[in-house]
Amino acid sequence: MYEPPVYLWILTIAGPVAIAAWACIALYAGAIGAGLERRRAVLITGAAVVVFGGWFIATAVIAGRGWYDTRSDQVPWLAVAVVGYLGTLLALSRVPMVARALHAPGMAARLVLPHSFRVAGVFFLLYMALGHLPALFALPAGLGDIATGIAAPFVARRLRHGTAGRAAIWFNVYGIIDVVTSLTIGTLLGFGIPDITPSIAPINELPLAIVTTANVPLMVALNLSCLFVLARASRSAPAAPSMAGALTSSGAAPRAVR
Template identity: 70%
Template sequence: MEDVMYDPPAYIWAITTATTAAIPAATCVVLYSGAKRAGLGRRRAALLAGAAAVVLGGWFIATAVIAGHGWYDTRLGHGVPWLPIAVAGFFGTLLALRRIPVVARALAAPGLASRLEYPHLFRVEGVVFLILMALGHLPALFALPAGLGDIAAGIAAPLVAYRLARGTGRRAAR
């Protein structure tokens, strides 16, 4: 049996591409402003934002290559479980980068925790999962929790950011 590839409508590609780029771009802007607020100066803030763009872009490229080769399509007990390895590796890298003094200083800038919530506004992109489900190209078992979860995270982002900025939201954010 031949694999048939689904080519979604152009508006799905547009939404997905725009929001996939917007989240890391907005994160880099927030990190730049945090570095400036931390007194690192324009040049160091720009270097930090550029380094973040390289790390986030590298993650995007790596995960696209892994997905393109079908390596995320492994069954339990058959082959290397690339998805958990990729996710753990990415988060491990981010945690390790926090130990760099310039990064730690920028992340400790006043109000940065709340501003790091704003890039999550773009997670309303989860509507794409619901559209693809409605078009018959994704199962509801996946599309509903993924889509509704992303939409909820996107809608909640400014509310969480506001509460974090007021100093009342750490517990609620968790």
Template identity: 50%
Template sequence: MIDVPVYVWVLTLVGTAGLVGSTSLVLYRGAELAGLGRRRAVGLGVSSAVLLGGWFTISGALAANGWYLNKPGQVPGLPITFAAVLVALLATTLIPVVARALAAPGMLSRLELPHTFRVVGVVFLIMMALGHLPALFALPAGLGDIATGLAAPFIARRIAKGTGRRTAVRFNVLGMIDLVVALTLAILIGNHVLDVTPSTQAITQLPLALIPTAAVPLLFTLHITSLRRMAALGRTRQGTTSSVGAAGLSYR
């Protein structure tokens, strides 16, 4: 087991808790704006916090028992867990109450705010400096997360002002690429396809294991949901423009 400093534990837990809390708050606010009523909005916010927080706790227990360790002859648990959780989270966005909350006015900007907590990616750089992670993984993963986290509130503000849609698309696409690159490098290095020293064993153990198994699927879901919302709004605008144009031609 790798000896992880206390401050890395604190940073990781604060970042993951902030991600869960902000996502739950976004859903609560969306339910309110969608007209679902305060009781249902509170229920959605609390249930999402409990479910997301519960999975973080379960994932932590799995990591503590070595579930994510790369063992010869065994199917790696980390990528399987990531894929399963991502599918489950995307499925929850189709639940009617959740879908209505996500479609509420102003949600597009709010969906970017939880990404602010990606600045916790600094822990990858810290672990690299301590000799526990390779630069090949830590530099793109850490710097990419920090850049995304710092940009998130500014992107959200521009969207709220009615500008920056194209910038938001680029932000979400680049944010997903950052996650894919980091996860791919972690898997390739961890399974010795890329043989570098040290390995990425540290992210299969606590507290870093919480990031790829719980935080990354949630961040990916937020990115995909944002892009879907922007695509839906784009289709709505095109439909409105077409209707106005047809009405004008009919009038003439």
């Protein structure tokens, strides 16, 4: 069984926990901003804590039993866990109260802020430095997370001021591409394509398995939810100007007072 140093355990777990906690805070603020009663906002937040925390515990138990071990003659349970949890999160986002909270005013910025904690992805570089992960995986995974974490507060700030423009879209698209790239490389290396040393085996065990199966799906769900919010906002934005134009063209615009 793989046993990283204690400080790596702490750093590896701290990032995912912080992202999940901030996502819960974002949901609560969104529910209040959407006009839901405080009781319902607390209910949504509590449900999110149960879902996030419950899966953290469940996937830790699974990893501890070695069920995520990737072999060519076995079902790739790590991939099944990632896809299954992501699908669950996206399905839960369609629950009416949750959907209302996700589309509250200012929610796009709230969905971006949890990504700030992706700077904790520096642990990938530390694993590589200790010779526990191959550079082919650790470098894109670590540097991609660090870049996303640094950019997140600036994108969120621009969203709050209404000046983000396409930057917010590209930020979320990049966040998804970064995760997909890391997962693809990790999967290929897990099946020995190519066969390099050190192996990618630690991502199938604690504590890295929690990052892969719990943190990665949550980050993608946040990215996708933010893109949906931005798309909806862009569709509704032209409504006011078009109405003003219709009034002007019909001659219904008020005359200036002299």
